[in-house]
Amino acid sequence: MLISLESVTMKFGGLTAVDQVTLQIKENDICGLIGPNGAGKTTLFNVIAGHYKPFCGAILFQNRRIDGLHPYQINNYGIARTYQNINLFRSMTVLENIMVGKHPRLSAGIVGSIFRTPTQRREEKELREKAMDILKMVGLENKAEETSKNLSYGEQRRLEICRGIASDPKLLLLDEPAAGMNTKEKVDLIEFIRKIRSFGITILVVEHDMKLVMGLTEYLFVLNFGKLIAQGEPGDIQSNPEVIKAYLGDDI
Amino acid sequence: MWNDMFIQLLIGAIMLGGIYGLLGLGYGLIYKTSGLMSFAQGEILMIGAFLGYTFFKLFHLPFVVALLATMFIMFLFGFLFEKTIIRTILGRGGTAIHVVLATIGISIALQNVAAIIWTSEIQQFPPIFNVEYLEFGMVKVAPESISGIVVALGCMVLLHLFMNNTKLGTAMRAAAQDSSAANVCGINVSFAKGLSWAISSALAAVSGIIIGPVYGVYMLMGALIGLKGFAAAVIGGYGNMYGAILGGLIIGVIETMAAGYLSSTYKDFIAFSVFIVFLVLKPTGIFNEKIIES
Amino acid sequence: MARHKNLFIAMAFVVFLAGLPVMLGNNAYLMLVLCLSGIFVIASSGLDLLFGYSGQISIGHAAFYAVGAYTSAILTTKLGVSVWFGILMGGVLATVFAALIAIPISKLVHMFLALVTIGIGELTHQAIINLPELTGGFTGVKLIPMPRIGSYVFDGISYYYIILAFVILSLIVKKHIVDSRIGRAFIAIRESTDAANAVGINVTYYKTVAFASSAMFTGIAGALYAHYVGFISPESFTLDQSVLFLTAVLCGGMGTFVGPIIGSVVIIFINETFQALGSYQMLVYGIFIVVAVIYVPAGLVGAVRMFRGNLFKVVKRFADKP
Numbered sequence: 072m073l074i075s076l077e078s079v080t081m082k083f084g085g086l087t088a089v090d091q092v093t094l095q096i097k098e099n100d101i102c103g104l105i106g107p108n109g110a111g112k113t114t115l116f117n118v119i120a121g122h123y124k125p126f127c128g129a130i131l132f133q134n135r136r137i138d139g140l141h142p143y144q145i146n147n148y149g150i151a152r153t154y155q156n157i158n159l160f161r162s163m164t165v166l167e168n169i170m171v172g173k174h175p176r177l178s179a180g181i182v183g184s185i186f187r188t189p190t191q192r193r194e195e196k197e198l199r200e201k202a203m204d205i206l207k208m209v210g211l212e213n214k215a216e217e218t219s220k221n222l223s224y225g226e227q228r229r230l231e232i233c234r235g236i237a238s239d240p241k242l243l244l245l246d247e248p249a250a251g252m253n254t255k256e257k258v259d260l261i262e263f264i265r266k267i268r269s270f271g272i273t274i275l276v277v278e279h280d281m282k283l284v285m286g287l288t289e290y291l292f293v294l295n296f297g298k299l300i301a302q303g304e305p306g307d308i309q310s311n312p313e314v315i316k317a318y319l320g321d322d323i
Numbered sequence: 324m325w326n327d328m329f330i331q332l333l334i335g336a337i338m339l340g341g342i343y344g345l346l347g348l349g350y351g352l353i354y355k356t357s358g359l360m361s362f363a364q365g366e367i368l369m370i371g372a373f374l375g376y377t378f379f380k381l382f383h384l385p386f387v388v389a390l391l392a393t394m395f396i397m398f399l400f401g402f403l404f405e406k407t408i409i410r411t412i413l414g415r416g417g418t419a420i421h422v423v424l425a426t427i428g429i430s431i432a433l434q435n436v437a438a439i440i441w442t443s444e445i446q447q448f449p450p451i452f453n454v455e456y457l458e459f460g461m462v463k464v465a466p467e468s469i470s471g472i473v474v475a476l477g478c479m480v481l482l483h484l485f486m487n488n489t490k491l492g493t494a495m496r497a498a499a500q501d502s503s504a505a506n507v508c509g510i511n512v513s514f515a516k517g518l519s520w521a522i523s524s525a526l527a528a529v530s531g532i533i534i535g536p537v538y539g540v541y542m543l544m545g546a547l548i549g550l551k552g553f554a555a556a557v558i559g560g561y562g563n564m565y566g567a568i569l570g571g572l573i574i575g576v577i578e579t580m581a582a583g584y585l586s587s588t589y590k591d592f593i594a595f596s597v598f599i600v601f602l603v604l605k606p607t608g609i610f611n612e613k614i615i616e617s
Numbered sequence: 618m619a620r621h622k623n624l625f626i627a628m629a630f631v632v633f634l635a636g637l638p639v640m641l642g643n644n645a646y647l648m649l650v651l652c653l654s655g656i657f658v659i660a661s662s663g664l665d666l667l668f669g670y671s672g673q674i675s676i677g678h679a680a681f682y683a684v685g686a687y688t689s690a691i692l693t694t695k696l697g698v699s700v701w702f703g704i705l706m707g708g709v710l711a712t713v714f715a716a717l718i719a720i721p722i723s724k725l726v727h728m729f730l731a732l733v734t735i736g737i738g739e740l741t742h743q744a745i746i747n748l749p750e751l752t753g754g755f756t757g758v759k760l761i762p763m764p765r766i767g768s769y770v771f772d773g774i775s776y777y778y779i780i781l782a783f784v785i786l787s788l789i790v791k792k793h794i795v796d797s798r799i800g801r802a803f804i805a806i807r808e809s810t811d812a813a814n815a816v817g818i819n820v821t822y823y824k825t826v827a828f829a830s831s832a833m834f835t836g837i838a839g840a841l842y843a844h845y846v847g848f849i850s851p852e853s854f855t856l857d858q859s860v861l862f863l864t865a866v867l868c869g870g871m872g873t874f875v876g877p878i879i880g881s882v883v884i885i886f887i888n889e890t891f892q893a894l895g896s897y898q899m900l901v902y903g904i905f906i907v908v909a910v911i912y913v914p915a916g917l918v919g920a921v922r923m924f925r926g927n928l929f930k931v932v933k934r935f936a937d938k939p
Contacts, residue, residue: 120815146817158812160805171801175817181826184797185790195797238817360728408907417914419728420674424867427860428906435900443896546856550739553732561729592743595736602733603721614729 072131073098073273074119074150074242079128079138081111081118081297088114090297091128096242096290101264101274103284103305106294107317112277113155115294116244120152121145133241147175151240153231155247155277161220165211165230168219169202172237205233209263225256229263236267243267245276249283261287285309293317327461332583333576338468338537340575341475342368342530346552347559347567348482349523355499355562356512356519359409359419363426364527365549366433371397371528372535372544373441376448386451390474390532394525401524404429405517430549438542448536471533478529479568482522486564495519499562547591551578554598560608569609573597634781638774648777650882650889652845655780656838657881659787661865662874663834666791668863669872670800671827672807673723674731677738678862681711681832683745683854685839690758690849691751700764704840711836712829719828723821726810738859745851757850761843780841787834788874794830803827835862861888868909870918879917 072095081089088111096102104112117123119130121142130138137145151172160168177198183191206212209229214222219230228248235243245264249257257280264287268274278284284291284305291308293301295317301308308314346364353361371393378389408429412421452466486492497505498515506512531545538544554574559566574594582590606614641647664678688710689703698706722733745752752758763772764779771779794800802823805813814820843849861884869880887905891898913920 122811122814141819142811142814143817143819146815152815154812158809158815160808160812162808163801163804167801167804171805171818172816174798174802174805177798179798181794181799181830184799185793187793191797234816354728360731408911411911412914415911415914417910420731420867421910421914423676423728423731424860424863425907425910428903428910431903431906432900433903435896435903438896439900550735550856553735557729557732588747592740592747595739595743599733599736599740602725602729602736606725606729 072096074130074132076119077129077131079115079118079130080126081114081123082126088297089118089125092294092297092299094292094299094302096273096275098241098273099268099271100290101268101276101288103288103291104275104277104294105279105281105284105291105308106300110294110317111297112294113246114297116152116246116277119145120150120244143175146238146240149239149241150244151235151238151242152244153228153235153246153248155250157224157227157231159219159227159231159234161218163219164216165206165219165222166199166202166215168230168234169205169237170198172234173198173202175238202237205237208266209233224251225253228252228260232263232267236270236272240272242273242275245274245278247277247279249278249280257283328583330459330462331464332579334462334464334468334472336576336579337572338471338475338533338575339579340555340572341472341568342533342548342571343551343555343574344568344571345475345478345526345530346549347555347571348479348564349526350552350556351562351564351567352499352519353523354556356495356502357405357409357516359422361426361520361523362423362549363404363430363433364523364552365545365547366430366437367397367401367524367527367545368531368534368548369437369540369542369545370433370531372531372540373437373446374528375532376446376535376540377441379451380446380449390529393528393532397528398521398525402517402521404524405520409520430545434542434545441540441542443542445539445541447539451536465537467536471537474529474533478526482526482564491518551594551598554594554601556608557598557606558601558608560610560612561606561614562612563608563610566608566610566612631781631785635778638777643774646889648774650885652777652780653842653889654882654885655777655784656842656845657862657865657885658784658878659841660835660838661862661869661877661881662787662791663831663838664862665866665871665873665877666794666803666834667827667831668866669876670795670807671803671824673824673827674727675734675831676731676856676859676863677734677736677741678831678835679854679856679858680738680741681715681835682839682842682858682862683741684711684714684832685836686843686849686854687745687752687758687839688836689840690761690843693762693844694758694760700762700844704764704837704844707840707843708833708837711839712833715832716825716829719825720821723824723828735856735859738856742851742855745854752851755851757848758843759848761847761849763844763847776845780845783837783841787837791834791874799823799826864906864909866916868906868913868916870916873916873918876916876918883917 075095077093078091079089080087080091092115104115106112118125121137121140121144124139128138129136132148132150135148137148160171163171177194179191179194203212203215206215211226211230219227222230232245232248249260252260261283264274276288288305291302291305292299293308293314300313300317301311349364350360353359374393374396375389378384378392379386408425409422412425451470454466456463457466457469486496494510495515495518497508498510498512502512551574555571556567557570558573559570574597577597578590578594581593601608637651638648660682664675667673667675685707689707692698692706693700693703718737722730725733746754763770763776765771802813802818805816805818806820806823810820865880865884866877869878870876887902891901
């Protein structure tokens with residue numbers, strides 16, 4: 072098991088957004104987290120990523136407890152995430168966004184940076200090269216020096232995912248990566264995510280596009296009102312009566 | 324002896340606390356309706372004091388008329404200031420820090436306008452009442468201190484009644500809580516914002532007229548007081564009306580007692596220390612107002 | 618290519634600045650403006666690191682200016698240490714002071730951070746006044762010496778070259794910080810604290826580093842100031858001074874190299890030129906701030922960029938016409 076949640080609960084005042092969720096994700100799987108709007112999917116992401124400390128329950132990542140840690144510590148341990156509403160560093164260039172994604176894997180400190188030690192200079196040079204390699208993967212290498220806020224929506228989404236994998240995470244949390252994409256972009260996205268998986272990265276994706284979810288994921292978790300109401304392979308989930316009841320009227 | 328000095332100090336403290344509270348009230352009002360901070364309130368207090376002085380001493384108007392006229396003029400000033408300068412800044416892509424800097428610029432301009440018109444010397448209010456001191460046993464109190472407390476209290480009560488018992492006041496509270504929802508309900512949020520700046524200015528001007536007769540009127544009188552008004556707002560809970568009053572009293576008491584029992588040179592050091600302690604340890608203040616935190 | 622072009626322009630400018638005193642014929646007033654501008658550039662570049670790059674407002678930077686100035690002044694007058702050491706210690710103490718206060722206050726943002734920095738500035742001012750055995754209280758510190766090497770004293774025009782050297786040094790250091798892992802962390806924090814956290818940046822740590830490095834610049838500027846004017850008193854380290862720094866950064870252009878330079882020169886020029894007008898000078902200054910904030914919210918640098926951008930659009934539209 073790469074990551075397991077044990078009875079994780081998240082409350083905001085009187086509202087229970089995540090209700091005793093217990094699940095495990097195997098290494099190298101592409102898993103999906105689905106459920107109607109307001110089911111608590113993004114909140115669960117936020118709890119895993121450390122943005123919230125769970126009210127109770129435990130999260131084990133590579134056999135280490137990470138619930139309650141700061142987000143940057145959880146990122147250091149190997150979990151990266153993207154956001155529902157793209158959260159790029161808009162005034163930075165495309166390349167700089169990738170470079171900052173690698174932050175935890177670098178070692179340059181304030182002294183090294185001020186004095187431009189040979190170690191620091193070498194590190195920066197290698198960083199630029201590796202960042203360009205990542206950009207080449209998604210065809211953004213020609214826009215490396217472009218300010219990221221000038222990119223098209225689809226390009227920004229791809230960039231954010233690239234920033235996420237820049238730190239060589241073991242787990243990547245994708246929050247609605249296909250939102251606002253057209254059919255071709257979604258096909259490219261599926262290919263991209265499979266490629267990311269081939270690097271040894273495990274993926275958990277929140278998505279509303281059911282066709283994409285069914286085509287991409289190997290295992291699904293279904294949330295409703297904060298509770299895990301079903302889990303299993305996509306085919307089984309599709310015909311699960313509880314799931315259908317929860318979704319009544321949602322998109323296919 | 325100790326008791327009498329204490330009571331004398333306390334009365335001074337309450338008066339100071341009252342005006343810190345009025346300023347803090349104004350800050351909170353502006354913050355709640357427009358999310359901004361104004362650093363010009365101290366100087367508006369100073370201009371209010373000078374205007375009151377001018378009407379009362381130079382034009383020989385009755386004190387109450389001078390008071391109301393000053394309040395009215397500064398009320399309009401606040402309203403116009405928001406409508407013109409603040410709106411323009413925000414409209415041209417300025418953010419909160421630009422507004423902060425602009426209000427600092429205005430405060431510098433106002434200070435020097437005052438110096439040019441009224442010179443940089445301390446002006447004294449002529450006595451408002453016929454008695455110089457009221458005596459309660461061994462305690463001597465200037466009637467202006469008492470009237471100051473009364474006026475401050477009166478303003479707070481009027482504001483409370485306005486906010487809670489009038490249609491306009493309720494509309495303002497709605498706009499302060501959630502401006503888009505208020506807009507949808509037909510409330511003129513834009514007017515509410517202008518009104519909040521106007522009321523804050525009027526409150527600052529009143530504070531100037533309260534403190535002018537007691538400490539004199541001079542160009543720099545508003546600077547430190549303006550900052551302490553922030554302390555009052557923070558301690559009580561930034562944006563909370565009643566918190567501002569409580570915060571003002573706390574600062575007023577701490578400052579006056581420190582000056583009375585320790586040393587008057589330390590009083591500002593102590594006041595600002597309390598301010599910083601609250602900001603660091605309890606920025607939401609006594610009444611737990613939400614603030615943006617990282 | 619572009620990088621080398623900028624370097625060439627910068628070097629040409631440095632040569633120009635080096636020859637300036639001769640060109641100006643040792644005009645005392647202009648030398649004063651130049652020296653004070655240089656000191657201001659260092660101080661406001663420090664504030665720019667904090668505000669322009671890591672997005673943390675400070676309206677209390679006079680505190681670090683004061684720590685730098687008083688540290689160097691006291692060490693050189695009371696303990697007779699060399700001025701070079703005094704300047705160094707001024708920077709070090711300002712840095713340490715900033716690091717200590719940044720830890721508890723870095724969680725505050727926006728207006729509340731502005732308020733607490735004002736509080737710190739006021740508190741420092743009060744502390745200087747209330748510790749007369751150390752700081753001389755209201756009377757200040759007198760007879761602050763000029764730096765020397767052996768028997769050569771760097772006063773007059775040679776001090777200008779010292780300031781120029783420090784300006785160049787600080788701009789290089791600023792560049793090294795900005796174009797590094799540290800600088801990227803600063804900008805990330807400014808853009809989105811959540812996303813910065815999510816990409817592994819220890820936000821509290823880097824906010825503290827931003828405060829500390831920012832104070833290092835302003836502290837050294839304070840020390841340079843103390844030795845330049847030879848006499849310091851609490852009056853020079855009030856909220857007004859902090860506002861001057863902030864105005865230079867905001868109206869020059871935040872998050873740029875040229876911005877604080879332009880802003881500093883303009884501010885010093887206004888202050889010194891209209892000095893004689895007394896209240897009218899301050900009135901002009903106050904109105905200038907309001908006008909600048911309204912008309913150039915992105916600073917002079919931002920206005921020039923927009924102008925160039927618009928010019929480009931106009932030319933392009935003209936060129937595209939059949």
